[in-house]
Amino acid sequence: MIFDTLLGSGADYKPTPNLALSWNSDATGKTWTVHLRKGVRWSDGAPFTAADVVWTFDALIDPATGSPYNGQYTFIRHVVALDPFTVRFQLESPNATFVENALQSRWIMPEHSFRGIPHAQIKNSAFGEHPIGTGAYVLERWNHDQEAVFGTNRYWWGGTQTVRTIDIRVVLQDQGRTDAMLGGAADLDDRIGADAAQRLANVPGIHVIDIPDLYTRFINVNLHTPGLNDVVVRRAMMYGWDRAAVAAGLRHSHATIANGVEPEAIRYWHDDGLKPYPYDPARANALLDGAGWKRSADGVRAKNGVPLAFELLIPNSLLSNDIAAGFSADMNDIGIAISVHVLDYATFIEQANASKFQLAYSGWGGQPDPDMLTLLDSKQMPPVGNNVGFYSNPAVDRDLEAGLVTLDPARRKQYYDDMQVRTARDVPELFATNEFALTAYRDRVHVTGPILPGLYLFSNVAKWRLDP
Amino acid sequence: MIGYAIRRIAGAVPLLLVISFVSYALMGLAPGGPSAILSEQSRALTPAARAAFVASLGLDKPWYVQYFYWLKELVFHGSLGRSFVGHRPVIALIGEKMPVTMELLGLAIVVTVLIAIPLGVAAATRRNSAFDVAATAVAFIAYGIPVFWLGIVLIDVFAVGLRWFPSGGIASIGRENDPLDRLWHLVLPVATLVVVGFAPWMRYQRAKMIDVLGQPFIRTARSKGLSERAVIYRHALRNALIPIVTLLGLSLPTLVGGAYFIEYVFSVPGMGYLALNAVFQRDYPTVMGITIISAVFVIAGNLLADIGYALVDPRVRYE
Numbered sequence: 001m002i003f004d005t006l007l008g009s010g011a012d013y014k015p016t017p018n019l020a021l022s023w024n025s026d027a028t029g030k031t032w033t034v035h036l037r038k039g040v041r042w043s044d045g046a047p048f049t050a051a052d053v054v055w056t057f058d059a060l061i062d063p064a065t066g067s068p069y070n071g072q073y074t075f076i077r078h079v080v081a082l083d084p085f086t087v088r089f090q091l092e093s094p095n096a097t098f099v100e101n102a103l104q105s106r107w108i109m110p111e112h113s114f115r116g117i118p119h120a121q122i123k124n125s126a127f128g129e130h131p132i133g134t135g136a137y138v139l140e141r142w143n144h145d146q147e148a149v150f151g152t153n154r155y156w157w158g159g160t161q162t163v164r165t166i167d168i169r170v171v172l173q174d175q176g177r178t179d180a181m182l183g184g185a186a187d188l189d190d191r192i193g194a195d196a197a198q199r200l201a202n203v204p205g206i207h208v209i210d211i212p213d214l215y216t217r218f219i220n221v222n223l224h225t226p227g228l229n230d231v232v233v234r235r236a237m238m239y240g241w242d243r244a245a246v247a248a249g250l251r252h253s254h255a256t257i258a259n260g261v262e263p264e265a266i267r268y269w270h271d272d273g274l275k276p277y278p279y280d281p282a283r284a285n286a287l288l289d290g291a292g293w294k295r296s297a298d299g300v301r302a303k304n305g306v307p308l309a310f311e312l313l314i315p316n317s318l319l320s321n322d323i324a325a326g327f328s329a330d331m332n333d334i335g336i337a338i339s340v341h342v343l344d345y346a347t348f349i350e351q352a353n354a355s356k357f358q359l360a361y362s363g364w365g366g367q368p369d370p371d372m373l374t375l376l377d378s379k380q381m382p383p384v385g386n387n388v389g390f391y392s393n394p395a396v397d398r399d400l401e402a403g404l405v406t407l408d409p410a411r412r413k414q415y416y417d418d419m420q421v422r423t424a425r426d427v428p429e430l431f432a433t434n435e436f437a438l439t440a441y442r443d444r445v446h447v448t449g450p451i452l453p454g455l456y457l458f459s460n461v462a463k464w465r466l467d468p
Numbered sequence: 469m470i471g472y473a474i475r476r477i478a479g480a481v482p483l484l485l486v487i488s489f490v491s492y493a494l495m496g497l498a499p500g501g502p503s504a505i506l507s508e509q510s511r512a513l514t515p516a517a518r519a520a521f522v523a524s525l526g527l528d529k530p531w532y533v534q535y536f537y538w539l540k541e542l543v544f545h546g547s548l549g550r551s552f553v554g555h556r557p558v559i560a561l562i563g564e565k566m567p568v569t570m571e572l573l574g575l576a577i578v579v580t581v582l583i584a585i586p587l588g589v590a591a592a593t594r595r596n597s598a599f600d601v602a603a604t605a606v607a608f609i610a611y612g613i614p615v616f617w618l619g620i621v622l623i624d625v626f627a628v629g630l631r632w633f634p635s636g637g638i639a640s641i642g643r644e645n646d647p648l649d650r651l652w653h654l655v656l657p658v659a660t661l662v663v664v665g666f667a668p669w670m671r672y673q674r675a676k677m678i679d680v681l682g683q684p685f686i687r688t689a690r691s692k693g694l695s696e697r698a699v700i701y702r703h704a705l706r707n708a709l710i711p712i713v714t715l716l717g718l719s720l721p722t723l724v725g726g727a728y729f730i731e732y733v734f735s736v737p738g739m740g741y742l743a744l745n746a747v748f749q750r751d752y753p754t755v756m757g758i759t760i761i762s763a764v765f766v767i768a769g770n771l772l773a774d775i776g777y778a779l780v781d782p783r784v785r786y787e
Contacts, residue, residue, distance in 0.1 A: 068518075129556075147644070175635040176735070180641040345500075
């Protein structure tokens with residue numbers, strides 16, 4: 001609301017003009033030229049120019065800044081202003097994620113607010129408390145952890161804001177949020193829980209919308225674990241896991257069963273033709289029997305002295321506890337023993353990142369691009385990338401690597417379709433669910449623009465209509 | 469007295485050093501680290517990005533080196549550093565949360581005292597009566613209830629079930645400056661704190677009252693023909709309030725340190741809530757800031773209690 005990205009996101013996350021009006025690459029895909037909108041002003045009245053874009057990306061790619069986003073822009077070699085309204089990005093290699101990843105995702109910051117501040121000091125500067133942006137709104141008041149009040153930016157380039165004031169309240173408890181919606185004190189509650197959705201759904205005057213979320217939930221598999229390195233075992237675990245129960249029990253069916261690694265919400269890239277593993281314990285048992293995993297006296301299967309007994313690592317939360325309990329019971333039915341190990345989140349994430357697990361609760365998402373190189377490519381095992389389960393399939397590597405440098409969407413999609421089919425067969429992770437972001441709002445609010453999850457939903461908030 | 473206070477304050481400095489060192493060591497040696505702040509799993513968070521983030525916070529060095537930097541910053545710049553989450557000065561975070569905690573716990577202490585003292589006096593004057601036995605039994609049972617459990621039970625009964633009170637937070641949306649609304653939000657957490665906390669106050673009050681009632685000056689007062697009311701409230705109670713001064717002094721640290729479980733269970737955005745979140749996120753500067761400030765108040769509370777003795781009891785003298 002305060003800041004703008006160079007490009008906006010329309011239906012299906014397609015790029016739309018925003019601070020930039022047009023963008024194109026040369027034949028190599030390594031040089032991108034972006035033409036900026038003229039006449040844009042910062043909320044302090046200063047003009048917006050190419051220098052702001054250059055400064056933003058320079059700071060982002062400089063490791064000294066300490067931005068956690070730094071790692072995803074290492075493919076940008078440098079950014080230069082050709083004139084006050086033209087920026088050239090020089091990339092190390094062609095990169096199909098560039099438009100979504102850089103132009104649609106990163107807020108542009110005012111260069112003039114950071115003059116004389118070294119990159120290492122940016123995070124400690126007072127700018128965060130008194131931000132200056134090109135967006136429709138300015139921050140008027142901010143009581144940390146309580147409320148933030150936004151008023152209109154009189155220099156905004158987008159015309160008149162129909163919504164004049166936005167008051168965001170922090171309510172630490174779900175119950176309090178639901179009460180505020182029921183009592184009429186709040187107009188909108190974003191990302192509510194499934195229980196709250198249940199309560200609000202049938203209340204007159206309140207709408208609850210399901211927005212497909214850019215997120216898949218899964219159980220990560222460490223393929224260096226004896227037993228789990230057998231693909232038959234992993235497929236049997238998929239057949240033996242009642243994922244419809246996960247979706248129904250935890251999300252009151254505001255979730256669908258994942259067919260593979262990509263979230264269903266990235267409409268264009270998701271392979272809809274791929275059938276998810278059905279819940280079929282008989283088939284799971286038959287597969288395991290056929291592969292020589294025999295039940296021993298205690299009911300746990302084993303082969304050559306290797307028992308199918310694994311530890312599942314989860315962070316301590318109600319949701320993960322419930323999923324783990326259901327999963328353990330289902331696995332028990334097919335002769336696989338699961339012991340659940342609950343850790344506090346900080347310890348959990350360190351162990352998971354360090355591959356110190358056999359099975360670990362996990363999730364992936366946040367991006368409308370199908371690139372999953374860091375998660376699944378065999379060259380991305382730690383310490384290089386996030387392939388913490390040590391998955392390796394040369395054909396998948398080829399798909400991921402070619403997909404990253406292929407700019408033509410139709411050709412690019414073939415790589416990711418192939419990748420989705422292969423990973424569904426290999427089961428490098430136990431796919432669980434695709435979920436919906438649930439948002440509730442009162443009927444005086446008329447939401448316009450793309451219905452996308454999270455911040456995307458609010459990208460057009462200035463043009464929403466409000467009944468008095 | 470002033471000399472005594474100065475000696476005590478000087479003696480506190482090495483104590484604070486030890487406390488801060490041990491706290492830092494405990495954090496440094498605990499499993500897990502602040503990379504949990506970067507919780508999302510996305511392509512952004514390559515191991516290199518995580519390592520760079522950790523290094524930008526100075527966490528690539530051993531914990532004792534980090535401690536040294538932290539101490540240097542405190543001693544030479546009087547700074548408690550910046551939070552890893554949001555990079556705001558720790559002192560500003562504490563400044564925001566402390567008033568909330570003081571409101572909650574101050575109210576709880578006042579209510580506790582108002583309930584425990586009359587109960588203690590009544591139990592002492594009716595020593596070994598059915599009332600005394602019952603009050604003692606209730607006090608001990610209440611004292612034994614885990615605070616988080618009682619909090620959840622009260623939420624379940626009075627907030628979720630009967631819907632008489634809110635289940636948490638300190639204000640309704642749109643009524644942030646309404647004192648009645650705040651009070652309404654504080655009923656359940658204060659009730660929890662009072663139930664679990666009144667026993668020691670009452671027992672101290674009872675014991676001291678019994679002690680005082682056996683003193684010769686009480687017999688004198690009675691023999692002067694004073695009413696029993698005047699004997700108890702004007703003569704005995706005044707003298708029996710001394711242990712309450714101690715307890716008040718010792719309560720000071722909780723007043724600023726926060727009641728962790730209560731604040732967490734009732735989502736009260738106070739010091740306890742801040743501290744617990746900081747621990748969960750391994751936000752070391754915030755944890756250290758709260759630890760040090762709490763330690764200062766523990767020491768100050770003890771000192772004030774000792775000075776308070778001298779003020780209420782002319783027999784106590786410090787040289």
